[in-house]
């Protein structure tokens with residue numbers, strides 16, 4: 001379960017260009033939920049997702065993930081939480097273009113103490129889940145947007161995280177490909193994973209169990 005209590009985020013705190021991106025955000029997401037975070041551009045969606053993913057800090061409030069407080073936590077502990085619990089699908093895929101699909105999917109396993117044969121096997125399994133096994137050895141720059149998104153999702157699930165966080169996963173895709181990617185999230189959800197999808201598309205949000213709307217850094221519904 002993830003729990004945010006009165007989270008505030010201020011970029012460039014104490015400087016002339018300080019900007020408060022989140023105000024007193026309270027939010028609970030139960031295990032196994034499929035949640036959409038919706039709001040216009042600049043509302044604070046990515047900021048919120050990055051805090052949930054433990055890749056950004058916050059100025060006040062408390063964030064608990066499975067009852068562990070994520071605050072002033074050592075980089076080592078954070079890395080462990082990220083590795084075990086969180087799969088992140090970044091905006092615009094964030095793949096390494098001149099790597100092959102499998103090389104991209106293997107990246108989160110870089111630090112795992114596993115034999116490389118096993119890392120390859122796990123990566124192939126993740127590629128199979130997203131229907132991309134046959135493209136394992138293709139260079140990413142030869143793939144379409146929808147295929148790249150599948151690779152990004154494979155990379156997010158290769159560590160078997162309990163929670164998948166996706167930032168505008170259909171933002172750059174046509175409607176047919178978007179529907180296919182949403183089908184994939186539904187499958188992962190049915191397998192018991194918690195899924196949080198940031199979107200500004202109300203059609204995508206309507207396919208989720210719950211929609212959290214954020215405006216100017218505040219949750220409004």
Ligand SMILES: Nc1ncnc2c1ncn2[C@@H]1O[C@H](COP(=O)(O)OP(=O)(O)O)[C@@H](O)[C@H]1O
Pocket residue numbers: 011012019020021039040041042043044045046047048
């Ligand atoms: N690194 C940063 N430094 C300063 N301001 C930022 C930074 N990242 C985001 N912001 C600002 O915070 C607000 C929320 O951004 P973001 O969370 O990316 O919005 P969204 O994902 O909803 O479009 C925006 O006004 C944005 O300009």
Ligand SMILES: [Mg+2]
Pocket residue numbers: 045046047091167
């Ligand atoms: Mg964003």
